[in-house]
Amino acid sequence: MTVLRLRGFEIHKGLLDRAEQLVLLDGVRAVVKAAPFFRPVTPGGQKMSVRMTSAGKYGWYSDAEGYRYAPTHPNGTPWPAIPDAALAIWDRLTGLERHPECCLINYYDSDARMGMHQDRDEADFRWPVVSVSLGDEGLFRIGGQKRGGKTDSIWLQSGDVVVMGGEARLHHHGIDRIRAGSSKLLPKGGRINLTLRVVE
Template identity: 65%
Template sequence: MKPTLMLREFAIYQGYLDRPTQDALVNDIREIVAAAPLFSPETRWGKKMSVRMTSAGRFGWISDRSGYRYAEEHPQGMAWPPIPDRVMNIWNDLSQSSRSPECCLVNWYGEGARMGLHQDRDEADFTCPVVSVSLGDEGLFRVGTQERKGSTESVWLKSGDVVVMGGAARLTHHGVDRIRFGSSSLLPQGGRLNLTLRVVT
């Protein structure tokens, strides 16, 4: 399948997920959250992030004053639940990777939440892509360069869009500047869910 949009080597599959599949994925995420509750991470400088998160898979991504890292246990001590089959199907269809993801990071953006420009650098194998799934309210996705202060471009990601960050895009800075709260009817109380699939080891 060819992407509908290329933005600085980011392959964007607009409208990849139909509404019934999105609804089913939301139910899958509810099961993940029931097993491993959402938590509010903080940066190594002690500042709370505006997103809430949890994970599925062998590893989860966590952040606290000890730094950013992957861990095999939730901060509350339980193991992460398995990555749902429906989520794995997206990876298998679009990633073009021979390896399976070991982490599905779940970020929940409420009203006013954002994610600053960053690189995904905590993984061991940068030849494997990161696959990002958008559900719920639209998010303004900004991409830059591999340099922190390079020029940027933005695109609104809608519910059902999938982004594959591989090749030259793998270490490109990217982030979410804001969401259009209430722009989607997928989540009854609004907000945006973002799933990112990653090979960790």
């Protein structure tokens, strides 16, 4: 495993071997069975290209009223528990006693993107965000705390884990494109990204 540092982001290349990825994927499937993927709408009325769901006390949500954390799935049911395999990654990389209250799960098909954004709907930015990649490679772009300006990009592969903390916690970031067919982990292809967040 190699740890790269890019604009304050810690990128743990190949942190999860295939067996660990499969265990985590089983956990994701259990979450999706209880809380199916949905496609949110931005406050501006545009449907996002990613599909998403969540696990934990809160799920991340977006609609005409804005971006926020919600205690229930759009169908009204509580979110399922965060998979143990995901919490183990948090423990391994952060060493924090406090656990995340949300595990946002995004699914990218070959045409999905995520525009440059900040993770800033949480109450306290001192806590890191931990991001896990499964499946096809995604081109991850990182900027600064202000929108615009120079950016850097790196391909994230299945089993890579990114820690966004400290000075990098509010840096803009996004996924520009997916390299379809670059992984055999997901039978139907695509990329799954899990982000673990302390909300309160």
